[in-house]
């Protein structure tokens with residue numbers, strides 16, 4: 001290698017490490033888009049509080065759905081609680097997990113807009129009950145005393161002020177939280193939890209699909225009992241914890257070649273990579289040959305996951321997840337006996353090692369199962 005090249009490489013690596021050591025815990029930039037609470041919100045006229053529980057007195061079905069969703073658990077989620085402890089209670093986590101200033105015991109501010117300049121002051125208007133509700137109704141619907149929604153026609157008979165906002169038909173509503181922008185020196189184009197960016201490419205984006213189309217299916221019902229039926233959306237947001245949603249992700253086909261079997265796996269159903277978001281998660285597919293004697297032979301296994309180096313410089317070491325519409329082919333020995341090809345799929349929230357570490361060091365308790373089977377002996381057609 002030429003001497004000048006060696007020196008440049010050395011300086012680039014050294015430069016990156018210096019920047020990171022000065023800034024070890026910064027995981028995203030403090031921008032308008034992310035690390036800021038929604039400013040303090042007053043209770044809209046006609047309502048008793050901002051709490052989901054109180055919206056639920058009238059919007060009973062939506063409330064019941066939301067209550068079972070991860071949005072309702074964004075603050076109480078045992079994995080969040082443990083990881084938050086691990087990160088020394090980093091207040092910026094709460095900007096997405098309890099997004100309203102009303103939900104935060106402290107107010108964050110930064111003169112320079114940078115993380116290392118972050119100051120916090122006590123919040124006199126802190127509402128501890130609202131905090132428990134995580135991504136509560138008000139984080140999407142309330143602004144300056146008005147309840148925003150998706151209806152353009154002015155025929156609402158609501159006991160509270162209502163207005164229409166385009167954002168309900170745009171993925172920007174979701175992207176605010178489902179995207180952690182990357183740092184400029186982090187050796188990657190996309191942030192690590194970049195569901196929003198992943199969804200800008202591929203088949204679904206080309207067809208104009210947005211998050212709501214797959215995560216909030218259409219339903220016709222009254223907004224409150226006794227009111228007219230309207231076209232609205234379910235508030236369940238199924239993701240990696242929903243087997244039904246996971247069963248939508250992959251399609252499979254296989255072809256007998258001369259001396260091997262070529263199995264094609266396509267991400268045909270997720271509008272982003274699968275899994276997406278939280279980098280701990282991974283999906284394992286096991287391809288099994290079932291012969292006439294019901295003997296099972298595991299032919300091949302594949303794990304869709306990321307490996308991330310966090311220190312000293314944060315970068316993605318490997319990532320084999322499929323983008324929306326993308327396929328991969330795995331080749332395996334052609335089985336000798338006649339039989340059928342089946343696939344088993346397992347979704348993993350994290351590895352056992354991570355789980356045990358959270359239990360031992362960060363008081364993880366009452367957690368839910370971290371490994372779940374979502375495909376069991378699904379037949380794969382062989383040409």
Ligand code: HEC
Pocket residue numbers: 047049050051052054055056057058059137138141147148149150151155156157158159160162163164223224227228230
């Ligand atoms: C006292 C009952 C009641 C309470 C409490 C209530 N709502 Fe409503 N809301 C209604 C009714 C009634 C409508 C209009 C139904 C209709 O005309 O079809 C409505 C309409 C709406 C709409 C549609 C607005 C539009 O124009 O798109 C949204 C969104 C909404 N409410 C959200 C909320 C949220 C969030 C809360 C809690 C912060 C809440 N509501 C509390 C009764 C209530």
Ligand code: HEC
Pocket residue numbers: 052055056059062063066067071135136137138139140141149150168169173212216223231232233234235
């Ligand atoms: C993560 C954001 C988000 C949260 C949290 C949320 N909503 Fe919505 N809500 C939406 C979106 C998006 C729509 C519009 C869907 C459409 O019509 O395209 C909507 C629509 C509505 C509507 C109009 C009727 C309908 O079904 O479309 C009502 C009423 C409503 N929400 C009430 C609530 C209540 C009550 C809560 C809390 C229990 C809540 N929302 C929590 C995003 C949210």
Ligand code: HEC
Pocket residue numbers: 070071073074075077080095096097099135139140173174175176177178211212215216237238239240241242
């Ligand atoms: C205010 C921030 C915020 C907004 C806005 C938001 N989300 Fe979320 N969302 C979260 C958080 C935080 C979680 C994870 C909660 C937890 O800790 O378990 C989550 C969880 C989810 C999940 C479940 C993930 C899983 O692993 O199963 C889905 C799906 C989802 N959101 C979709 C949406 C969609 C679609 C929208 C837009 C309509 C949206 N979110 C808007 C913060 C947000």
Ligand code: HEC
Pocket residue numbers: 171174175178195196199204209210211212213214215238239240241245246248249269270271272273274275276277278281
């Ligand atoms: C074409 C349908 C489709 C679109 C569009 C879509 N998703 Fe998904 N999403 C899925 C499916 C299917 C899954 C289950 C697979 C998975 O867990 O990755 C999923 C899972 C998720 C999860 C759970 C994380 C995980 O991997 O376990 C989150 C969070 C999520 N989506 C958020 C979003 C957001 C935010 C958008 C918009 C930027 C969006 N989705 C757009 C279909 C879609």
Ligand code: HEC
Pocket residue numbers: 034077079080081083084087090092093094095096097176177178179180193276277278349
């Ligand atoms: C930019 C918004 C944002 C910030 C800031 C943020 N999160 Fe999240 N977090 C999310 C969203 C959205 C999800 C759910 C979708 C997914 O799987 O990525 C999530 C999911 C999680 C989960 C997985 C929950 C589960 O049940 O699997 C954990 C743990 C978590 N976050 C911890 C943290 C911690 C700790 C911090 C602070 C260091 C933090 N988050 C900061 C948006 C954010």
